[in-house]
Amino acid sequence: MLVVQKYGGSSVANSERIRRVARRVVDRYREGCKMIVVVSAMGDTTDNLIDMARDISNSPSKREMDMLISTGEQMSIALLAMAVRSLGENAVSLTGPQVSINTDDNHCNAKIRHMNTGRLESELNRGNIVVVAGFQGINQLNDVTTLGRGGSDTTAVALAAAVKADTCEIYTDVDGVYTTDPRVEVKARKLDCITYDEMLELANLGASVLHPRAVEYAKLHNIPVHVRSSFNYNKGTIVKEVNDMEMDLVVTGVTYDLNTAKIGIFDVPDKPGTAYRIFDALAEAKINVDMIIQSAMRNQVNNIAFTVTHDDLSKALNVVESIQNEVGFKGYTHDESVAKISIVGAGMASNPGVASTMFEAMMRESINLEMITTSDIKVSCIIKEDLTQIAVKSLHKFFNLEFKDNHAGVINE
Amino acid sequence: MLVVQKYGGSSVANSERIRRVARRVVDRYREGCKMIVVVSAMGDTTDNLIDMARDISNSPSKREMDMLISTGEQMSIALLAMAVRSLGENAVSLTGPQVSINTDDNHCNAKIRHMNTGRLESELNRGNIVVVAGFQGINQLNDVTTLGRGGSDTTAVALAAAVKADTCEIYTDVDGVYTTDPRVEVKARKLDCITYDEMLELANLGASVLHPRAVEYAKLHNIPVHVRSSFNYNKGTIVKEVNDMEMDLVVTGVTYDLNTAKIGIFDVPDKPGTAYRIFDALAEAKINVDMIIQSAMRNQVNNIAFTVTHDDLSKALNVVESIQNEVGFKGYTHDESVAKISIVGAGMASNPGVASTMFEAMMRESINLEMITTSDIKVSCIIKEDLTQIAVKSLHKFFNLEFKDNHAGVINE
Secondary structure (H helix, E strand, O other), rough: OEEEEEEEEHHHHHHHHHHHHHHHHHHHOOOOOOOEEEEOOOOOOOHHHHHHHHHHOOOHHHHHHHHHHHHHHHHHHHHHHHHHHHHHOOEEEHHHHOOOOEEOOOOOOEEEEOOOOHHHHHHHHHOOOEEEEEOOOOOOOOOOOEEOOHHHHHHHHHHHOOOOOOOOEEEEEEOOOOOOOOOOOOOOOOOEEEEEEHHHHHHHOOOOOOOOOHHHHHHHHHOOEEEEOOOOOOOOOOOOOOOHOOOOOOOOOEEEOOOEEEEEEEEEEEEOHHHHHHHHHHOOOOOOOEEEEEEEEEOOOOEEEEEEEEOOOOHHHHHHHHHHHHHHHEEEEEEEOOOEEEEEOHHHHHHHHEEEEEHHHHOOOOOOOOOEEEEEEEEEEEEEHHHHHHHHHHHHHHHHOHHHHHOOHHOOO | OOOEEEEEEHHHHHHHHHHHHHHHHHHHHHHHEEEEEEOOOOHHHHHHHHHHHHHHHOOOHHHHHHHHHHHHHHHHHHHHHHHHHHOOOOEEEOHHHOOOOEOOOOOOOOOOOEOOHHHHHHHHOOEEEEEEEEOOEOOOOEEEEEEEOOHHHHHHHHHHHHHOOOOOEEEOOOOEEOOOOOOOOOOOOOOEEEHHHHHHHHHHHHHHOOOOHOOOOHHHOOOEEEOOOOOOOOOEEEEEOHHHHHOOOOOEEEEEEEEEEEEEEEEEOOOOOHHHHHHHHHOOOOOOOOOEEEEOOOOEEEEEEEEOOOOHHHHHHHHHHHHHHHHOOEEEEOOEEEEEEEOOOOHHHOOHHHHHHHHHHHHHOOOOOOOEEOOOOOEEEEHHHHHHHHHHHHHHHHOOOOOHHHHHHHHOO
């Protein structure tokens, strides 16, 4: 059995934790598994290195930034390999460039292009536990690159795909993916399984667990990913294509996003190209627009509403102001005190009426829905921000996601 | 003009110092020089990394140690390249593996075998200031290696040889090489020039300035090395083959070593193989023996005396004890309260009588010489430790090495 494991920065934050990871890796190795272990930089190392760079330059070269921050993972792999060896097993550490994780030239946010597994496989065949630096690769100039946020997760999934691993395990500081934020709803339940698409839509719940880029990569190569805690031996959540274990669960999770602001543009002339002009201007200003609603009205005028993050709000309002005369709309409004609340589930597409069930739940709590969008596996609504907690708890209960006594074993085993 | 500069750990210990080095490098570049800059790890970085390894393992793998400690120089080169760029000039950092500094397999103490200068020269031709990680290379397995103590000096000299640089400048925290330790003799004078061999023999004065391995490499490839301070713009000391500027100076420097202990073995049977048995046993115990004296005596018995460092003394005494019966000597003594005092000068070989001048100086101070050895460019004596300062000052004056008024310009310019 060929196992790829990935341990994040908090799992290797100090010597004691590195020794604990080594223990865990060696236990698995002694069960007869071939082991590839991907690690991130220790604790705050990457942030500290970034601070050092900022102390030297306001706009450090991205190539040099990669040269600098890639040292963080190089330190971790050396220390973990030492820790494994001190437990009596053979280990060898390899940097991204040594593994030949070939990427494009986009320093600080590089994409993996291909991978040569020769060195990796020869080390495995010599009986070594192979410890690989996450987050880094090499471009065609022979310069080190880094993969951007979530890079170590992506390294692990890409390695698992390249060597055709039997399992890819992502160790983190939470037990897995939950039906909603346990800080909001104590009855939130850990999911045994989730599909790639659900995981992507649950980004808000799942991003700290498994980065969306890694999920996309796993989906592309159909690699099942087991997300679990490095601090206990509980089963975590398996992310895979077909969710055979919980197919009966139409809605998998409830998520929310408080970092959202609504802009409404009213009395927009109903003629071709109007929406294009508005959203092209926003795109040019590099503003990321989330939900977009256009409602056809009487008298050849429309209302258009969209949401942006709080950070982008004032910039977006400036853009809207600047194109008002050209586009010819009457006016615009904005509201920062809103939240986006969503239900996610791969079963939705084949279960009509899920959206209306959501609306019913909101109606019962007298929550007004200001905007609605739907996709195959997600329904999202904009509501008043101060109603978020009530809405999450209500939906979580309405869709029967609550932790029940007969599930106790699932969570604590 | 092609210049190789090397800055040690204290010269790049923090952001402010890195910016100062960048300023200095850019000034030189703007004079029209092509620049290769070798840097060590910042301040205590290497020691801190070694501490981290010891915290994980009592006997960390040397391969993994190299993986770990090579990150120190990688951090420095990235930060220095950023600092140079922030002054408006193009810079690119390269690790030892990227430069293709090919070494043998001897992790933590590798020797440079050969070097491909392709990448280096193409970066220079593109107008880049090239910042190279000192102390590191790559073996034929594609694994990073480190060069051991003084490694960054060796990197600089080896690069200068490979690219046929016009000058190799080693920046450190002292102004150059002095005629003796300025802490012992305030009239110590900075030397303008010194030969490779003198530099090697003055290891005690010079090791903190320029590592002996680097001197040997410079001698082998006939690279003149300019040793100078990174904290001022004074001229330093040039180390080269022929000391044309100070050929009249028979003795170049006076040096001393307090870390020495004397062991005397008396009444050793005078038969073939005796010395071999003694020093082979010491070598097997990995004890580094410095001076060795054997004096033929009457009655087919000899006395043998030798010196070791204080650290090795008790181990050496154990070895001597263990072979006493086999070799058949009567007894042995030891003395820790001794010092080795030496005069060094390339002019010695062609100036008979230098040794006797030294003995005269010692006699005038009533200093007893317990052991004497001579080589072409050095005479060393073992004396009582508490007489070291008197001996150094006396020899420094006797050989006319003192700083004089008409040399003031040399030191302060």
